[in-house]
Each structure stands twice: as structure tokens, then as C-alpha cells.
Amino acid sequence: MSSINRDLLAPLQSATPAYFLLLIVLGAIVALGAGAWYYQVDTGIGQTNLHPPIFWGVYIASFIFWVGASHSGTFISGVLRLSKAEWRRPVTRIAELMTFISLMIATLFVFFHLGRVWRWYYLMPYPNQRELWPNFRSPLMWDAIAVFTYATASTIYLYLPLIPDFALLRERIGGWRKPLYRVLSLGWTGTQNQWQVLETALRIITPLIVMVMVSVHSIVGWDFGVSLVPAWHSTIFAPYFVVGAVHSGVGLVAIGLYVLRKIYRLERYIESEHFDKIGKLLVVTTLVLAYLYFAELLTIWYAKSPDHMWVVDALLIGPFAVPFWFMAICIYFIPLATLTNPAFRRWPLGVMLVGVFINIGMYIERVLILVPPLTYPRLPFNWGSYFPSWVEMTIIVGSLALAVLLYALAVKFVPVISIWEEKEGLVHGTRHGT
């Protein structure tokens, strides 16, 4: 157990010059993004390339993408904890941190998107002198409430298994972090009472957060599904969004696992078996997603309702065909061609690269969900086209850098692998002889 302590605390105790260089580079990109946002707020939302009839663009696509990415933690960690899968142990913390950080980034995109962002608090239901009240009939209010619930719940869910680790850090790490760890560890000493309370709380919250996870992306799907826009108005959107979110989320976890394993030499903890398991999960999500996609396109194609056909034609053979087929290769063909091979699944770099393709593909997929249907409104007088402006792209790159930056800072503050759960796994292993 002391070797677990030593190995897993090492990332918190030292920092190489390369790490600081990374922080500076990321910080610079974030500053660029922040500057672009300031420019957009100062001059007007017109700095985007949005125009009627395309009122939603890459900001909303990024919002969906990041909310989807946040499903990594809840799905991997929650579902695996529920099913008591032993291999979850080194994966959960990495995934939960991703959830937490992705949700913060997703929330930022709501603010990037708002026309009058300085009035964002109009969305909050509290009695006020303006005599205004939010409209709960709007799917955007459901969204706001669901994302708030999800953010609160996933913060709690990240924090709970961290308490025993914070107690360890309180004793092993000095300096400016010590008082923070003192407060955050809540006077944890590891008594029977405390362990029992913690485990009960985790047992209660885990199934709840899985349900919240499903509801959050369903509601994001309903933002589109309940509208009148052709090719959005579809019942398949809620389950389709949930599966898509898990698809990109699991892919992201593969990337995170690989990078942390490489940098901090955690090969003893994150083994090729973990990549094998994640590869299998990705095959399942690929197949389900492809099935849902096929079901949606088939129904539209067969019914031949012109409003919807314009969109589908544009995707399959029209102006959006190149990104569409590129996306299909990234999220369907590549995972199926590679991850169905058992030998490939045990190759960490390969699984990580598939994760990268999946996430690039899923980002394009989010944009393709949004833009083509808006491009072809029912009155054909107003068809348009859209490509993001440099302000939009700078903000997107800046927020990606912010996500990486937050993650880089987080690994210096919390152990990337849950230390006590890893110890528990060790004990289980020796007890049960596996």
C-alpha cells in the first residue's frame, strides 16, 4: 500500500519545466479566447457568422459536445460502480474530473451564445423588482435546470470519493495546499462510522446521478426534438443524444487514460486490459449510434416529405456531404474496423487514436445536427449557408485549451487515481486470489 501512496502521490509532488511550459502555452491560448469573447461582447454577437435563418451555430454545437463529453465520468464511473466492475478503479477519478471540467466548459458556451450576456440572470427564477419570471415551458429552461442539477450532482459525485484521499493528502503534502486539504477532508480519520456513511452516500447517489445523466442529454435532445424545424422534429433525438454523448465521452476517457498513463508512468495501474474494456464499450456505443442514425435517416428518406428531404439530400449528396461522410468514417467505420479486433484493443495508443477520431467526428456530428436543418427552413426563400468566423473559432480553441489547462491544474491538486479505491482493489485481489 505504501507503493500505491508513493506512485499516486508523485504527480502532485513534483512539476517539470515542461509542465510549466504547457501551462504558459495553454494560458496564452485561453487569453486569446477570452480576448475574442470580450471583443464579441463589446461589439456584438454579429462577430459570429450567424445570420437568419441560422441563429444557432458552433457555440450551441460546442455546448452539446461538452455536455456529451461530461457523460464520460458519469457513465464510466457511475455505471461501473453500480455493476461493481473491478476494472473501474483506476478509471473513475480520471473520468469524474472530465465530467466536472467538461460541464464547466459547456456552461461557458451558454454565455458565449447569449445575445445580451450581461442579462443572463433573467434566466434565474428568483423574486425580483423587474417582476419577471422565467418561462418553464421553454426547453431552454429545462436545460438550465437539468444542467444545474447535473453540475451540482457531478461535483458532489467527484468530491465524495475524494474525501479519504484529501485526508491522506492533508498528512502527506505541505505548503499552501495543506490548509485547503484540511478543510476539504472534513476531519476525516477513517473510522468505521465515516466509512459507512461515505459508502452509503455513494450507493444512494450513484444510481441517481446515472438517471440525471440520461435526463440531461435527453433534454438537450428535446431542445431540438420539440421544435418545428424540419429534421429536428423527431422522436429519436433524446435517446440518440444520450448514446452519442456516451460515445464521445468514452472516447475522451480513452484519451485521458492514455495521456496520464504516459506522463505519470502509471502503467502498473492503467493496464492494457483497461483499454480492452473501453474498446469493447466503444464498439457497443458505435453500433447503437449507427442503428439510431440509420433509423432516423431511413424514416425520412422513405417518407419523402420535401421539408425533411432537402436536409437529408444536403447531408448525403449535397453541400454537407464531405463533412457528413468524414464524420461517418470517424465515428462509425474507424471504431468498427479497429476495435472489433481483440489485439488492437490491447494497444493503448491505438485505442487512444480511435478516441481522438471519435471526438473529432462527434464534434462534426453536433455541427451537422444543428446547421443543415437550420439552413433549409420550410419557406425556401431564405435558405442560407454558414461557416464559423475567426471569433467563433478562437473562442472554441480557447475553451478547449481552458479544459486542458483546468485538467493540468487538477492533476496537481487531486490524485488522478482514487487511492483508497485502488487499495481496496488490492485487498480484494489478494483476498479473492485474482
Place this chain on the structure above:
Amino acid sequence: MADTNKTKSHKWEMVIDLDRCTGCEACVVACHAENNIRISGEDEASEGRAINWIRIERYWEGEYPNVQTRFMPVLCQHCDDAPCEPVCPVYASYHTPEGLNAQVYNRCIGVRYCGNNCPYTARQFNWFDPHWDPPLEEQLNPDVTVRQNGIMEKCTFCVQRIRAGKEQAEKEGRPVRDGDIIPACVQTCPTSALVFGDRHDPESRVSQLARQDRAFHLLESQGTHPAITYLKRIA
């Protein structure tokens, strides 16, 4: 003390006779002048951002060489079951008791869902702060809010004229008469293709015209129940 002469409720509607429309765009100009609509300029217009509360759409009838150009003024349809209204999270878009599809500018925070959900693309967004080249800023209508950067706007059926008409009627102690209230586009239409009035009054011109068998609604299958009735003779 107030409301001494409480009259029965109104339901404002419009009839557009496509057989009369010549596509002269006088209504577009009148609307710009009346409603302080920003001047977009060539650059913004080429980006598709020119704001028009009413626009003339063009379509063709017949096969070459017997092609005829037809015009259709499209504005906010003030739908009874407006898809843009319930999606607004802050009630900036809502339905008034008189059947107007109202937009409260200072509530709007610019989420733009309403714009997506309008099948007629009638909603326009202020991508920047408005700007008028001199001397155009001297002709702003004091009765109409100048809209700021970041909010949605659209045809109001000239709600300031509706209010003025009702106030006048109140001052004179009489109910609002048919023809008292005329939006700018209706007032300026040289061929009287546009007619505005109270649909609750069965004798009003708008009610009589809307009962004709030439009547149809735009995208009727969407179930939005527009307050604008188009008239077109089927050849």
C-alpha cells in the same frame, strides 16, 4: 375611475391580397420609417443580416416562355399557436390578449430559439448596435423603441398605432372603429393589397375579406393558425 368605456376585446388580423400585390416594396420602406428599423448597408445585407420586418418574396408561375413573376409580402404571421412563443425562456415573446405576437425587447437576452422555431423566418436579430447615417437619425419615430445589440425583433403590427388609436377612441369616448388603426405598411400600399382590422368585428373589412374562398394561410399544415390571411385566385 379608469376604463369608463370598456369595450369588447379585439383580435387584430391582416389580409394580404396576392392578386393585387405588385411587388413595389412601398410597404417595406414605410415599415422601415415607422419602426426605426436599422439601416443595414450593403455589407450586412450580403451576409443575409439586413433587417426587414416585412419582405417581398418572389416566385414564378407557369412554364417558359409563359412565366409570370408573383410577389408575396411575408411578415410576422402573428400566429395564434405561435411556435416562437413557448420556447422563449424569459417570456420576451408572448401572446397578448388581443392576439398580437409580442416581443418585449428589454426582456430579451438573445438566445435566438424563437428565430429558429419560426417557420416563416420572420424574426430578425440585432447583430450589432443600430446605426443611422446622418441625417436619417433625425427621423426616428419617438413612439418606437430603438433596439439594442443582441436582441430579437419583428413586426409588431405597428402596436404604437394600435395604442394611439385606442387612446384616441378613449379620449373621444367611443369604441374603436374599423379603419381607425392602420399599420404603416397598410397605409402605404398603393394597390390596397394589405388590409388590417379587428377580426372580432364580423363587419370589419378584414373579416369580410378573410371569409372569401380565395383565402389561405402560409404553411397552414404546420398548425400555427396565423393571423394573416392571404388571398389568391387559383388560375
Place this chain on the structure above:
Amino acid sequence: MGPVTEHEITVRALFEPSGYPESLVEKLRQAGVPEGAMEIRSPLPLHETGLVRPAPLPLHRIAIIAGLVGLVLGVVVAGGTAILYPIMTGGKPIVAPPVVGIISFETMMLMAIVTTFVTMLIRLRSERRDAVERDPRIDDGLIEVVLSLPSNSVQLQLVQTLLKQAGALEIRHHHATSSIPPGVELDRRTTAGMLVVAWLLCGVPACSRDMQDQSSYQSQEAPRIHSPKGSVPRDSRLLRKSLTTQEELDEGARLFRINCSHCHGRDGTGNGPVVAYLKEQPADLRDPYVQGLSEAALYDTVTYGLAVEGRDVMPAFQGELSAEERHSVVTYVKSLSQP
């Protein structure tokens, strides 16, 4: 475990996890050590028998109750407030059942999760916090048994023997002190600091005043706006010829006394009895500027009130006086110019 008094002594024994006998706790119980005085600290949860029986905590029940409270809360927020704020939006009922369902699902989950968490926090905080620092070797895998016993008791000897028999690696005594360990003060300061930062973050939303002066929140209310700079005034609203009959003047004077004189004064010079308490001086109605205004402008001011830089300085009388009455007040105000 209760607070440590000066007459208590803390006995701490360390065990190898493999060497920890599960019968120890039972033996200690038989030796008369009360349940609350025993504590076992471990680096990971122990599920074996022969451990201290923790006090029961009905966390499941609390979570269910909190979930139900959240459900009701959601129904009240999404359904109830909609009834209080009945604004029509196209084709949807004021209280839409599916919407209430979605919102109350989220609030139910929120309440259940947060309450579980908060209950857990309270429970953790209620543990004895001034206990001696935890042995760092616990994190390397050892199990520590901590006992609080009355000092100079016979029990102490017995307990020590039992612990030795059980194979304790090390047994230490510790006289309880009542002084607060140095960390606690630091704790409080850090917590206070975090709260202050959180509070400051709440104040971040900026206060811009765009379009502030046009708060029209009732349907079809007139905008309470002053004309944009450079706009052209329009007199068209004034259709009525002003027929200044004595009767109307008297009626105007009567209404002026009731509604206006407390600010503008009986003679209209703006010296009413409440002026001393006002931030803005009411206008002198005999001032040439006021008298120079058109009747329509005065009528609008009486109707909609007056706002200066976004602050209401004169109330609207639209709801108080009918159009006729407002007119007679305007006629009276106009008549004030004749001395």
C-alpha cells in the same frame, strides 16, 4: 464518541491488517468498554464482522423524503408559479403537465442528491474533531484501534493485555487535553476565506443600464420612454379642442388638489408639504417651460408619469384618473399661467 474530558486517557494500538483479529472488539466489549468509546481507523472500508457497530443513519430514508420534497417543490415552481404568472404563449396551456413532470424530475433528483450529501457532511462533522492526529501509518495499510477510557481505572490494565494478546504492533497512551489543536483555527480561516471569495463571485454580474428606461412589463403598456435624441415630435394625438369651460376648470382644480397638490403645491409652484422629503424638486407648473409644453405633452406626463435617468420621479395617473379627468387636470394646469 463523546468529547474527551480531562479524566480520560486515549489508548491507541496499531495492527497489521492481516494480523488484526476480528474477535478483538467482542473481547473489548466483554471487558466493559462501551461501544461509543471504541473507534477503528482504517485506510479503506472494512466489511468484516467483529467491528464497531456504527450508529444507525437512515440515509436512504432521508434521500427518499428529500426526493419527494423536491418533487413537490418542482410542481410548485413549474406549475404553481405559472399560475401566478399567467402569460399566454402560443398554443401551450399555462400549466403544461409534461413540463411540470420534467422540471419536478430534475428538482427531485437535485434535492435527493444534495440532501444526501449534506446529511453525510453533517454526520462527518459531528465526529470527534479534536481527537489526536491520525497516525500516518494508517495510510500505509495499518489498522488503528482507538479507545477512550477513564484514566486510573482497572479496565486500563485489562484492555492493554487484550490488545497485546491480539497482536498489536504498538500501543500508545495519550492523555487527553482540552486545548484546541492548531489546525482548527486555520480551518476556520480557510473556510471563511473560501466563503468570501464565493460571495464576491456572486457579485460579478455587471450592471449595465441598456434600455432601462422603457420598462414595459404589462401587456401593451406604453413605453415609459423619453423621445430619442433628434426625434420629431408628433401632435396628432391631440384631437380634442380645448374648450375651457368653468365647470371643467373647477373639476380640474378639485382633482389637482387631491392628486397633485401634495407635491406641486396648491398654487402649482412646487412647494407642497412633502417636498422636503423628496430627492427631486417637483416642477414649478407656472414656469414658462412647463407652460410652453403642448397639452398633449402634459397629458402624456399625467398619464404615464415622468422618469429622469431611469428613476421614476412622478407616478403615472393612468390607473387613477380616467381620460376625461386627466384632461381636466391638464386644462387646470394650463390655466395656472394666467395670474
